[in-house]
Amino acid sequence: MPAKLELLPAVDVRDGQAVRLVHGESGSETSYGSPLQAALAWQASGAEWLHLVDLDAAFGTGDNRALIAEVAGAMDIKVELSGGIRDDASLEAALATGCRRVNLGTAALETPEWVAKVIALYGDKIAVGLDVRGTTLRGRGWTRDGGDLYETLARLDSEGCARYVVTDIAKDGTLTGPNLELLRNVCAATDKPVVASGGVSSLDDLRAIAELVGQGVEGAIVGKALYAKAFTLEEALEAVSR
Numbered sequence: 001m002p003a004k005l006e007l008l009p010a011v012d013v014r015d016g017q018a019v020r021l022v023h024g025e026s027g028s029e030t031s032y033g034s035p036l037q038a039a040l041a042w043q044a045s046g047a048e049w050l051h052l053v054d055l056d057a058a059f060g061t062g063d064n065r066a067l068i069a070e071v072a073g074a075m076d077i078k079v080e081l082s083g084g085i086r087d088d089a090s091l092e093a094a095l096a097t098g099c100r101r102v103n104l105g106t107a108a109l110e111t112p113e114w115v116a117k118v119i120a121l122y123g124d125k126i127a128v129g130l131d132v133r134g135t136t137l138r139g140r141g142w143t144r145d146g147g148d149l150y151e152t153l154a155r156l157d158s159e160g161c162a163r164y165v166v167t168d169i170a171k172d173g174t175l176t177g178p179n180l181e182l183l184r185n186v187c188a189a190t191d192k193p194v195v196a197s198g199g200v201s202s203l204d205d206l207r208a209i210a211e212l213v214g215q216g217v218e219g220a221i222v223g224k225a226l227y228a229k230a231f232t233l234e235e236a237l238e239a240v241s242r
């Protein structure tokens with residue numbers, strides 16, 4: 001029997017606040033208060049993972065490094081850390097938070113040699129975020145084109161990348177449902193586990209993603225739907241339990 005789908009509630013941090021964006025666009029923020037309170041609430045609701053994003057570091061508008069370290073340090077659950085991790089210093093700071101793994105995005109597009117090096121050094125502590133519009137990757141906080149999804153995926157696979165976090169930017173923060181076709185296509189192109197991100201709006205969306213576990217989907221990140229109270233995390237965990 002395939003494993004159950006892992007759920008990763010999201011805490012995206014901008015200017016010290018937990019926020020959700022629409023299509024990842026800077027300026028489209030809705031604020032949801034303290035990132036630490038949000039993370040503690042997801043943990044108390046039974047989450048096994050937290051997806052924690054430093055949006056300022058992703059956009060190059062500063063960083064929330066101290067706050068991110070405080071939130072990650074307060075968690076008993078596994079943390080996946082994303083946003084602006086592009087060189088040795090930012091990677092070391094991210095790993096020093098005690099997070100279970102980091103997502104590299106822009107670096108995989110702009111400094112492939114460095115990414116190959118850290119994949120070899122850190123193994124499954126490194127995931128790569130494949131953030132796409134259509135099949136074109138986007139970097140620098142999703143603001144710049146960065147090449148073809150499937151060419152980059154083949155390169156990263158050949159370098160031993162352990163896992164991919166796949167986001168359809170057109171869906172992200174919109175509550176319009178995940179891009180299941182994209183997930184199926186990426187799973188068909190790699191043997192490595194895939195974490196789905198962007199667009200989850202309902203328990204049925206989560207059940208539909210869970211149907212793809214046998215094809216290689218390991219987890220689903222859920223942001224806006226939880227903050228908008230479309231369902232509770234407890235309901236979501238129950239919906240994907242087997």
Ligand SMILES: O=C(O)c1ccccc1NCC(=O)[C@H](O)[C@H](O)COP(=O)(O)O
Nearest residue numbers: 010024058141172173197198199223224
């Ligand atoms: O992860 C990043 O580095 C990032 C960079 C720029 C804009 C957004 C970014 N991440 C957003 C997320 O990871 C969301 O939390 C996630 O896709 C949840 O989406 P949704 O369920 O649609 O709110």
